[in-house]
Amino acid sequence: MFQKKLRTGPREDVETFELGGIKMAASTDTLVFETDVPPGMSARDAAAKGVTACVSDFAAKGVRPKYGIMSVSLPGGTTSRRIGQMASGVGQACSKYGIRMLGGDTNEGESSITVCLFGRADRIVPRSGANSGDAVFVTGPFGYAAAGLDALMRGGKKFARYVVSPEARLEFGVKCSRYASASMDSSDGLAATLHEIARQSKKRINVSKIPVKGDLVRYAESRRINPDRLVFYGGEEYEIVFAAPPRHRRAIMSGAGRLGVPVIEIGTVATGRGVYLERDGKLGALADGGWRHLG
Numbered sequence: 001m002f003q004k005k006l007r008t009g010p011r012e013d014v015e016t017f018e019l020g021g022i023k024m025a026a027s028t029d030t031l032v033f034e035t036d037v038p039p040g041m042s043a044r045d046a047a048a049k050g051v052t053a054c055v056s057d058f059a060a061k062g063v064r065p066k067y068g069i070m071s072v073s074l075p076g077g078t079t080s081r082r083i084g085q086m087a088s089g090v091g092q093a094c095s096k097y098g099i100r101m102l103g104g105d106t107n108e109g110e111s112s113i114t115v116c117l118f119g120r121a122d123r124i125v126p127r128s129g130a131n132s133g134d135a136v137f138v139t140g141p142f143g144y145a146a147a148g149l150d151a152l153m154r155g156g157k158k159f160a161r162y163v164v165s166p167e168a169r170l171e172f173g174v175k176c177s178r179y180a181s182a183s184m185d186s187s188d189g190l191a192a193t194l195h196e197i198a199r200q201s202k203k204r205i206n207v208s209k210i211p212v213k214g215d216l217v218r219y220a221e222s223r224r225i226n227p228d229r230l231v232f233y234g235g236e237e238y239e240i241v242f243a244a245p246p247r248h249r250r251a252i253m254s255g256a257g258r259l260g261v262p263v264i265e266i267g268t269v270a271t272g273r274g275v276y277l278e279r280d281g282k283l284g285a286l287a288d289g290g291w292r293h294l295g
Contacts, residue, residue: 010128010200013057013185016121025121027057027065033111038152038163043082045164047089050113053187055097056168056238058117060185061124062177064170065097065117070104073112086113097170130182130201130243134269137252139169139239139261140211142190143227146234147219158219168238172261179252183242189235194275195288197241204272207286211264233289243269 014025031037031050051068058065070090074083090113094101099117130136145166148159177183182201186193190211198205212231220227244252249265256263267278277286 011196012124012127013060014063014121014124016124023121023123024118025058025061025063025065025124026116026118027054028114028116029054029057030112030114038149039155040152040157040160041164042089043085044089044092047086047113048093049089049164049166050115051090051093051097051099051117052166052168052238054115054117055093055099055170056185056187058119059168059170059173059238060183060240060242061121062173062180062183063119063121063124064174065099065119067119068094068099068101068115068117070101070116071107071114072104073107073109075111076108078111090115097168125177125180125183125242126200127182127184127197128200128202129180130197130203130205130269131245132203132269132271133246134181134243135246135249135265136194136205136207136241136243136267136269137263137265138186138190138211138241139172139256140237140264141213141216141262142186142211142232142237142239143216143220143230143234145236146230147216149234149236150223150225150230159216163236166236166238169240169261172256172259172263173240175259176252176255179244179248180242181244183240186237186239186241187235189233189289190237190241191232191275191286191289192235193241194286197243198269198273198275201243201269202273204270205267205275206270206278206283207267207275208278209264209266210277211266232286 014027144162148163151158
């Protein structure tokens with residue numbers, strides 16, 4: 001709805017524009033404590049995650065963010081200790097990803113933190129560039145964030161670190177972007193991300209390998225949860241989903257190895273529409289689901 005009313009272009013992980021002949025990228029993300037912060041997550045970790053979420057959008061586009069501004073809303077009576085923890089979390093994340101926070105705004109209201117980052121972008125890897133014959137890769141594996149949230153909501157701690165202190169794949173995204181034809185941040189869920197790339201590229205994606213590890217499957221079975229629900233529809237994983245010509249496979253895997261980033265080849269791009277999952281030698285449509293934004 002907002003895109004139509006404002007007449008903006010197709011959705012991207014970052015917005016691009018020119019300033020004095022210099023190509024720039026910007027992205028913004030809001031973390032609302034009431035809905036986005038689970039039990040057991042500190043104010044420091046929540047604030048750091050607000051920065052990480054925005055950095056992940058840049059990582060998927062192969063762009064390094066350099067500067068930021070932010071807006072913080074807090075209820076009246078918030079202690080100076082809590083404010084200090086949040087500031088510490090933002091500072092830690094900015095230091096980790098090489099970002100200079102320029103300033104911003106503070107308000108009284110429901111607890112939330114909005115981060116807007118900027119960086120120079122001579123080019124970005126679009127969502128719409130996948131070509132028939134491309135291989136599909138993910139940094140991963142998937143499912144841990146959803147499992148960690150499930151554990152936290154029940155008072156447990158298993159896989160909790162994937163929820164409270166996620167990492168953006170910035171170095172990998174920047175250094176390996178030259179090989180990718182299409183790319184997207186996975187935080188809305190793996191299925192939704194694959195469908196968005198397929199939709200914008202006007203292609204079909206066939207998934208032949210589910211990016212999951214045994215410990216996640218065992219956890220899902222112990223909780224009587226279908227592992228597919230955690231892997232494809234859990235979301236909140238700041239991984240990169242991308243397509244690339246097969247001739248770049250060795251370079252991608254080599255670069256990932258040097259950076260210590262796990263990369264999994266999960267399928268191929270083909271002519272057609274939609275996303276299909278191969279299981280037991282049969283292809284079936286993978287439902288489009290995950291986080292849905294307003295309009």
